[in-house]
Amino acid sequence: MNCLKLAMSIPIFTEQLKFPIVWQTSILALAQTGRKEEIMLAFASLQLELKSISRGRKSKTARLEAWHIKAVIPDRQSFEAIKKALADIPGIKVVL
Numbered sequence: 001m002n003c004l005k006l007a008m009s010i011p012i013f014t015e016q017l018k019f020p021i022v023w024q025t026s027i028l029a030l031a032q033t034g035r036k037e038e039i040m041l042a043f044a045s046l047q048l049e050l051k052s053i054s055r056g057r058k059s060k061t062a063r064l065e066a067w068h069i070k071a072v073i074p075d076r077q078s079f080e081a082i083k084k085a086l087a088d089i090p091g092i093k094v095v096l
Contacts, residue, residue, distance in 0.1 A: 046082055
């Protein structure tokens with residue numbers, strides 16, 4: 001099982017969340033030009049408020065990089081949709 005499938009299979013008990021939420025998450029992705037714009041486009045396409053996005057550390061080989069995101073998620077459906085949209089971006093390895 002690859003890392004993405006493993007991360008997506010970890011249960012998040014959304015029924016216990018009280019929406020709207022401010023979601024703080026990290027993404028591990030292949031380093032490439034335009035990654036920030038791809039992530040921003042995923043939020044914009046779902047009309048979700050992206051409060052902040054910043055690139056974190058790169059791996060020793062500079063092959064992978066972390067992205068830190070803070071966004072307002074209004075409901076459970078939007079939460080599931082953005083997790084899927086991010087995971088579907090080519091080169092995204094893990095959405096935490």
